[in-house]
Amino acid sequence: MPELPEVETVRRGLKELMIGRTIEGVKCIDSPKSFPNDTATVDAFMIGATVSDVRRRAKVLLIELSTDYTIVVHLKMTGQLVFRGEQAFGAGHPNDSLIGELPDKSTRVEVALTHAKLFFNDQRKFGWMKLYPTLEVPNIDFMKKVGPEPLEDAFTKELFIQRIRRRNNTTIKAAILDQTVLAGVGNIYADESLWGAKIHPASRVRDVSDESLAVLHHEIRYVMNLAIEKGGSTDRNYVNAEGKRGSYIDFARVFRKEGMPCPRCETTVEKTRVAGRGTHVCPVCQQEPVE
DNA sequence: CACTTGACCTGTCCGC
DNA sequence: TGCGGACAGGTCAAGT
Numbered sequence: 001m002p003e004l005p006e007v008e009t010v011r012r013g014l015k016e017l018m019i020g021r022t023i024e025g026v027k028c029i030d031s032p033k034s035f036p037n038d039t040a041t042v043d044a045f046m047i048g049a050t051v052s053d054v055r056r057r058a059k060v061l062l063i064e065l066s067t068d069y070t071i072v073v074h075l076k077m078t079g080q081l082v083f084r085g086e087q088a089f090g091a092g093h094p095n096d097s098l099i100g101e102l103p104d105k106s107t108r109v110e111v112a113l114t115h116a117k118l119f120f121n122d123q124r125k126f127g128w129m130k131l132y133p134t135l136e137v138p139n140i141d142f143m144k145k146v147g148p149e150p151l152e153d154a155f156t157k158e159l160f161i162q163r164i165r166r167r168n169n170t171t172i173k174a175a176i177l178d179q180t181v182l183a184g185v186g187n188i189y190a191d192e193s194l195w196g197a198k199i200h201p202a203s204r205v206r207d208v209s210d211e212s213l214a215v216l217h218h219e220i221r222y223v224m225n226l227a228i229e230k231g232g233s234t235d236r237n238y239v240n241a242e243g244k245r246g247s248y249i250d251f252a253r254v255f256r257k258e259g260m261p262c263p264r265c266e267t268t269v270e271k272t273r274v275a276g277r278g279t280h281v282c283p284v285c286q287q288e289p290v291e
Numbered sequence: 292c293a294c295t296t297g298a299c300c301t302g303t304c305c306g307c
Numbered sequence: 308t309g310c311g312g313a314c315a316g317g318t319c320a321a322g323t
Contacts, residue, residue, distance in 0.1 A: 001316040001317075002316070002317090003316065003317090059317075059318095074317085074318085075317090076316095076318075077315070077318095078316085124315085126317065127317090142318085177317090179317090186316055186317070187315095187316050187317085188316055189316095233316075235315085235316065236315065236316075237315090237316080238316075277316090278314075
């Protein structure tokens with residue numbers, strides 16, 4: 001569900017809403033899966049702590065605390081972090097939020113803050129949040145192996161080509177979904193950027209020229225920046241920190257557009273399956289590889 | 292080692 | 308209306 005632009009949107013919202021607030025209590029409804037820490041650790045390093053920063057690496061959120069502990073959150077497919085407090089909503093009521101009264105049946109963790117609450121909701125329970133010493137965060141397995149941030153200046157097209165060539169034998173879609181090649185691309189932005197670069201998702205990486213990969217590098221950054229500007233994509237579950245929708249999906253060119261005309265050539269967009277994922281292509285703009 | 296597939300969960304939608 | 312099966316935006320373990 002949430003890819004880099006969605007997680008970044010949540011990060012910006014949470015940073016605005018949570019910084020400086022003190023954690024007063026934690027209620028875990030789905031322990032240990034959604035929040036595996038023991039009570040002693042939570043009591044010692046979370047209760048009474050103040051939120052000092054909210055950061056992001058790849059699709060992971062990092063809520064940094066004054067105790068030098070960090071709440072690490074992965075939303076996976078259906079996770080949501082929804083803030084309710086006097087700042088965002090009059091008297092703490094949901095108003096224009098897509099989410100109704102909280103907690104609800106998908107609520108896994110409830111964090112009480114000064115005059116506010118943060119709800120970790122997750123319908124499918126794939127997501128998790130976990131407390132780590134801040135210094136240990138870089139040593140988490142995922143953090144050690146995850147690839148470069150695509151929106152940073154250091155992510156040059158040369159670096160992208162060099163890293164993606166390590167996956168020369170697989171399909172280009174599987175390669176850009178691989179978080180060790182680059183961070184943050186998921187199913188939506190994979191399809192959108194491959195359409196932008198006119199590359200068929202089932203093409204083998206080895207059959208894609210460096211010139212095409214350079215275009216793809218540009219498209220990945222373009223699509224992700226645009227999606228952040230639009231507040232992410234709300235297709236089913238995703239909402240931002242205030243429980244509101246993102247609008248990138250209204251600007252999507254192929255994702256969830258099967259049966260609609262390709263915005264470039266008017267050919268009907270098709271849905272297939274590549275790398276085990278639902279995949280949207282324009283059969284004319286994106287020529288199917290000949291095997 | 293590189294690559295693919297299934298598992299983790301719950302909910303929804305579609306066809307019979 | 309009920310029921311079974313496929314599918315849903317991510318990642319990891321286990322399989323080939």
